[in-house]
Amino acid sequence: MAPNSIQNDEGLGVEVQPENLTPPKLTQIRHKILYVNLTYFLYWHLAAPYGIYLCFTSVKWETIIFGFVVFLAAELGVTAGAHRLWSHKSYKAKRPLEIILMLFNSMAFQNSIIHWARDHRLHHKYCDTDADPYNASRGFFYSHVGWLLTKKNKEVLKRGKTIDASDLFNNPVLQFQKKYAIPVFALCCFILPTAIPMYVWGETLNYSWHANLLRYTINLNVTFLVNSAAHIWGYRPYDKSIYPAQNVYVSLVTLGEGFHNYHHVFPWDYKTAELGNNKLNVTTWFINFFTKLGWAYDLKTVSNEIVRARAMRTGDGKDLWGWNDKDITDMDMEHTDILYSKTED
Known part of the structure; x- marks a missing residue:
């Protein structure tokens, strides 16, 4: 649907022209x-x-x-x-x-x-x-x-x-x-x-x-x-200009949803986590299990190169998982789920 459209009861749209909003644009409301x-x-x-x-x-x-x-x-x-x-x-x-x-x-x-x-x-x-x-x-x-x-x-x-x-x-x-x-x-x-x-x-x-x-x-x-x-609360290694942050404690209790700075930068990644990271990510384990059964498919993810490039360009320089260490290779990152994933164009 076009960006400037209004949704009817069936989820379809007609044209409107809303003004742009940039965070944190707030108005006083009762x-x-x-x-x-x-x-x-x-x-x-x-x-x-x-x-x-x-x-x-x-x-x-x-x-x-x-x-x-x-x-x-x-x-x-x-x-x-x-x-x-x-x-x-x-x-x-x-x-x-x-x-x-x-x-x-x-x-x-x-x-x-x-x-x-x-x-x-x-x-x-x-x-x-x-x-x-x-x-x-x-x-x-x-x-x-x-x-x-x-x-x-x-x-x-x-x-x-x-x-x-x-x-x-x-x-x-x-x-x-x-x-x-x-x-x-x-x-x-x-x-x-x-x-x-x-x-x-x-x-x-x-x-x-x-x-x-x-x-x-x-x-x-x-x-x-x-x-x-x-x-x-947390680090912002992919985009330091936005509120969402990487929060380990939230990831632990939400089964993997606390890698939030990454998620808002790459929302289409089925892992919601960087470089195949499965730490604290029970939801990714769940999806991977059903992928092996053939019930989940067309998993979207992001290449390591794109993730690293974005971190270098707009991140806060914090490294939560050690993926930026020069002595750690891609094989060490244990991102085997990439093998049956599909990268978003």
């Missing part, structure tokens, strides 16, 4: 609180500490292990699904993998994938400006969760209509999730994760419910850290 959202978030974040207490005192170890497995699945539904597959189209997936990722994503309950991916494309196009839904220029709290507790400002609403989401609206798996959002999210995120511990190994409703709310709240905040912490 935030309108969404009290329904605020109530939900308050409940989840009050229930989570009680869930922690129960995990240390009463919850069965099977429930804790099960909650961790659900956490990993839900996080992969966001990172490998909503983010790398559907927001950036950095690889392609066959229908069985799409269904798996949609169900995993529903365990995370962060709105429909269609809305998630559309907002994320808007974030990349207008990063850290008034048109960025989770604008880090407005501070940690706003970019972490405040944007979900307040009404979207007019620039986000206006520019959001310029984002081409036709591929999302035309995907039958995503259409299904959006059409049946309430039962799908209720079943995947709340009912089944609560019921399985109860009926399989005899956990109580109270313990199982609060353990799952703890898991869900952790899933939410882990994802939010990419929008907040990874836009504030």
